Amino acid sequence: MSTTIRQTAAPTATAPPLATEESIVATKAARRSLAVLRLATGFIFLWAFLDKTFGLGFSTPTERAWINGGTPAQGFLNSEAVSGPLQPFFTAIATPAVDALFMLGMIAVGLAVMLGVGIRISAVAGSLIMVFMYLAEWPFAANLASTNPIVDYHIIYALALITIAYTSAGDTWGLGRTWKSLTFVRKHSWLV
DSSP states (O other), X not given: OOOOOOOOOOOOXXXXXXXXXXXXXXXXXXXXXXXXXXXXXXXXXXXXXXXXXXXXXXXXXGGGOGGGTOOHHHHHHTSTTOOSTTHHHHHHTOSHXXXXXXXXXXXXXXXXXHHTOSHHHHHHXXXXXXXXXXXXXXXXXXXXXXXXXXXXXXXXXHHHXXXXXXXXXXXXXXXXXXXXXXXXXXXXXXXX
């Protein structure tokens, strides 16, 4: 009696197909709601860049505008708003290079999120910016004006960015599908 040994091919690892909005979010109303969240969140970052660059008078007066010699990150990092045990770290990094990186982050995250392109990397970058700002203000001290020491607007913005990225919100009312179809982006999925 002969025994036949059957060999099966080992499964090959292939990259999963990129998710589409329909596979993640089922209804048109939900996709549109996420698109509105994406546009609003992106505009928060874009507006911060514009206000700090040109001193539009909302959070940055004209005389403290970046184009007038103002220091957007240094001004914040050296202010009374920065407190807590991480204050020495944040004041130590208050340099012109951090000003440039901060402003580059604001415009890059704002434009990418609003356009619906590079959402994953924008979500990571924007969330890191928000977490650093959250920690710089150290909301855990009872004497601060924060009404909630755990979840404040920095955390909400970071969660919104993560939600936008996870749900492919750039595909609705954005350039997400076109961006994902580019050969370069398909080869480097971290750019999605």
